[in-house]
Amino acid sequence: MQSSNVRKDxxxxxxxxSAAAIPWLRPLLWIVLVLLVPxxxxxxxxxxxxxxxxxxxxxxxxDLIRTHQWAGVVNAYWHPLYPAVxxxxxxxxxxxxxxxLDAYYRMNFLIFLLEAAAVVAxxxxxSRLRDAEERGRWLLSADALRLLGLGLLVIASQxxxxxxxxxxxxxxxxxLLFAMSAMLTLCRPGxxxxxxxxxxxxWRFGAAALMGVALGFAYLTKSFALLVSFLAxxxxxxxxxxxxRKRLGQVAALSGLAAVCFAAIAGxxxxxxxxxxxxxxxxxxxxxxxxxYVGGTxxxxxxxxxxxxxxxxxxxxxxxxxxxxxxPGIYSYKALPYGTLPVWFDAxxxxxxxxxxxxxxxxxxxxxxxxxxxxxxxLNHPEAWLLLGLLVWMGARMQMRRExxxxxxYLLLPAVLGVxxxxxxxxxxxxxxxxxxxxxxxxLPVFAALRPARSSMGAxxxxxxxxxxxxPAAASACVALLCLLALGDSARxxxxxxxQQSIRGYSRGWQESPLFAVAAGLQKMGVPQGSEIAxxxxxxxxxxxxWMRLAGVRTTTEMYMDHDHVAQELSAMPNREAAYAAIxxxxxxxxxxxxxxxxxxxSPLRSEPWQRLGRTDxxxxxLGALPAPAVTEVQR
Numbered sequence: 001m002q003s004s005n006v007r008k009d010x011x012x013x014x015x016x017x018s019a020a021a022i023p024w025l026r027p028l029l030w031i032v033l034v035l036l037v038p039x040x041x042x043x044x045x046x047x048x049x050x051x052x053x054x055x056x057x058x059x060x061x062x063d064l065i066r067t068h069q070w071a072g073v074v075n076a077y078w079h080p081l082y083p084a085v086x087x088x089x090x091x092x093x094x095x096x097x098x099x100x101l102d103a104y105y106r107m108n109f110l111i112f113l114l115e116a117a118a119v120v121a122x123x124x125x126x127s128r129l130r131d132a133e134e135r136g137r138w139l140l141s142a143d144a145l146r147l148l149g150l151g152l153l154v155i156a157s158q159x160x161x162x163x164x165x166x167x168x169x170x171x172x173x174x175x176l177l178f179a180m181s182a183m184l185t186l187c188r189p190g191x192x193x194x195x196x197x198x199x200x201x202x203w204r205f206g207a208a209a210l211m212g213v214a215l216g217f218a219y220l221t222k223s224f225a226l227l228v229s230f231l232a233x234x235x236x237x238x239x240x241x242x243x244x245r246k247r248l249g250q251v252a253a254l255s256g257l258a259a260v261c262f263a264a265i266a267g268x269x270x271x272x273x274x275x276x277x278x279x280x281x282x283x284x285x286x287x288x289x290x291x292x293y294v295g296g297t298x299x300x301x302x303x304x305x306x307x308x309x310x311x312x313x314x315x316x317x318x319x320x321x322x323x324x325x326x327x328p329g330i331y332s333y334k335a336l337p338y339g340t341l342p343v344w345f346d347a348x349x350x351x352x353x354x355x356x357x358x359x360x361x362x363x364x365x366x367x368x369x370x371x372x373x374x375x376x377x378x379l380n381h382p383e384a385w386l387l388l389g390l391l392v393w394m395g396a397r398m399q400m401r402r403e404x405x406x407x408x409x410y411l412l413l414p415a416v417l418g419v420x421x422x423x424x425x426x427x428x429x430x431x432x433x434x435x436x437x438x439x440x441x442x443x444l445p446v447f448a449a450l451r452p453a454r455s456s457m458g459a460x461x462x463x464x465x466x467x468x469x470x471x472p473a474a475a476s477a478c479v480a481l482l483c484l485l486a487l488g489d490s491a492r493x494x495x496x497x498x499x500q501q502s503i504r505g506y507s508r509g510w511q512e513s514p515l516f517a518v519a520a521g522l523q524k525m526g527v528p529q530g531s532e533i534a535x536x537x538x539x540x541x542x543x544x545x546x547w548m549r550l551a552g553v554r555t556t557t558e559m560y561m562d563h564d565h566v567a568q569e570l571s572a573m574p575n576r577e578a579a580y581a582a583i584x585x586x587x588x589x590x591x592x593x594x595x596x597x598x599x600x601x602x603s604p605l606r607s608e609p610w611q612r613l614g615r616t617d618x619x620x621x622x623l624g625a626l627p628a629p630a631v632t633e634v635q636r
Contacts, residue, residue, distance in 0.1 A: 061083035216265025294427070383486075547618070
């Protein structure tokens with residue numbers, strides 16, 4: 001009788017300390033999901049201008065898809081799914097060049113909502129996997145995990161995946177999280193095992209197909225997903241074979257179905273790339289970045305005879321940039337008929353046949369730099385690690401019990417994939433927007449595997465919490481606070497941006513750039529849309545070429561000057577008139593540069609007909625007769 005009461009008391013205590021017994025979590029989750037929409041919309045409206053050459057290339061590809069110029073769409077450096085999303089924005093909102101960024105920001109808002117759905121799907125798959133294997137006392141319930149994932153997503157979207165960046169990284173993150181959700185579903189035990197969250201074999205095949213489709217679309221977003229897809233399919237096959245004890249034939253059927261669905265989505269683009277390059281090609285962005293960042297190969301304006309710039313690569317360029325003049329360096333990009341700035345529209349075209357040899361010393365030096373970048377990322381995202389440390393101090397533990405080892409091994413699978421993703425980027429270049437999805441794949445399974453330690457409960461324990469406040473309830477409260485603070489801070493940042501923009505007289509964040517004035521100035525000069533113009537200096541040519549797209553021109557000739565004081569360097573050039581004549585011979589009606597106004601006033605250039613473009617530091621030199629200026633959409 002006494003032992004029965006003891007068992008009853010222990011059961012009551014376990015229920016009281018169960019994360020599932022927190023009734024306020026589900027309503028709070030719905031409140032957060034509802035608030036997420038207006039906060040994200042408000043942030044999108046006032047996210048500052050953040051366009052670069054990568055963004056311009058994606059916009060150009062969207063235009064090529066719309067006009068069915070498929071030869072230009074097939075690109076070994078940029079993949080087509082994100083441009084297709086931008087094209088949907090063109091269809092929905094019918095923008096002009098003067099306001100197209102508003103349409104693209106709105107598409108980024110929809111991608112953010114897709115990310116939120118992917119985070120909910122991933123955390124749901126995590127919680128169902130652990131609960132299917134063992135319904136033990138987990139620290140965080142499914143709703144708490146969802147809140148944590150949404151909070152970390154809001155933080156990342158405020159810092160590195162902002163809605164004002166016309167980049168594919170947020171879309172890639174959403175697709176990979178959906179793929180990992182399906183992968184975790186495949187890892188769940190079957191219904192015949194009598195588990196609460198078991199899965200029928202029919203639905204297991206559906207999860208395999210969904211995994212392959214999501215990975216296929218991820219590859220169409222960035223070529224990086226190809227290697228991730230291989231690792232994910234291999235990993236889930238090993239888990240099913242070694243831990244779930246599935247028959248070899250069934251494992252082969254499920255992993256084969258995922259691979260077939262992946263190939264059905266990615267295969268046509270691989271075939272088109274291979275046909276274009278006359279070799280088997282899955283994308284060249286990884287190999288080129290390895291050559292640039294690790295091999296020490298010159299990134300821009302590499303000529304076949306410049307062996308001192310090859311680094312550790314063998315260089316046999318098929319169609320290099322054409323050097324119009326050696327000193328100063330003047331280069332033509334007319335060989336590629338696509339893109340606002342052809343040299344960056346398809347970097348694989350001008351750098352084809354660069355083969356880099358691995359040198360351990362170079363790789364170690366680059367890896368050391370990437371370790372610093374990893375530490376910087378972790379310091380810039382302290383919320384999750386501080387919360388984890390607080391929960392551990394309060395009594396949370398990740399306990400690998402013998403009877404539940406299988407379930408926690410499954411939870412390690414996405415974390416291992418996240419580590420591998422980080423290592424892949426770490427071999428070349430780590431940027432925060434690249435590794436956010438890897439960070440989530442590591443952090444969320446760690447929190448999902450936490451349990452309240454036995455010593456944190458009971459009358460005789462030395463717990464830091466009062467007995468009436470259980471550890472799961474306290475942990476859930478901390479997670480909820482993190483999520484709400486992230487939402488509030490995102491709204492605060494957007495409100496401050498709105499205030500600053502209203503002071504400057506702008507109603508939207510994307511309107512702030514002076515590059516709109518540069519485009520209007522060129523059109524006022526009479527430079528017709530479709531013209532092939534020239535530029536001088538890194539700032540005008542490479543740092544932000546969006547002014548070219550706004551003006552509707554293509555920059556096919558560049559006078560290369562990697563210097564902050566371009567006006568001084570241009571003034572000191574003894575053969576300046578010969579350089580102008582060479583550019584004029586390329587058919588460029590105008591030469592655009594970015595000058596320090598003080599340098600221009602004290603240089604011989606002041607006697608030349610350079611015209612200031614609006615109230616900016618951009619100037620244009622007419623090189624030939626220009627038609628009468630016409631009022632255009634940018635001016636309107």
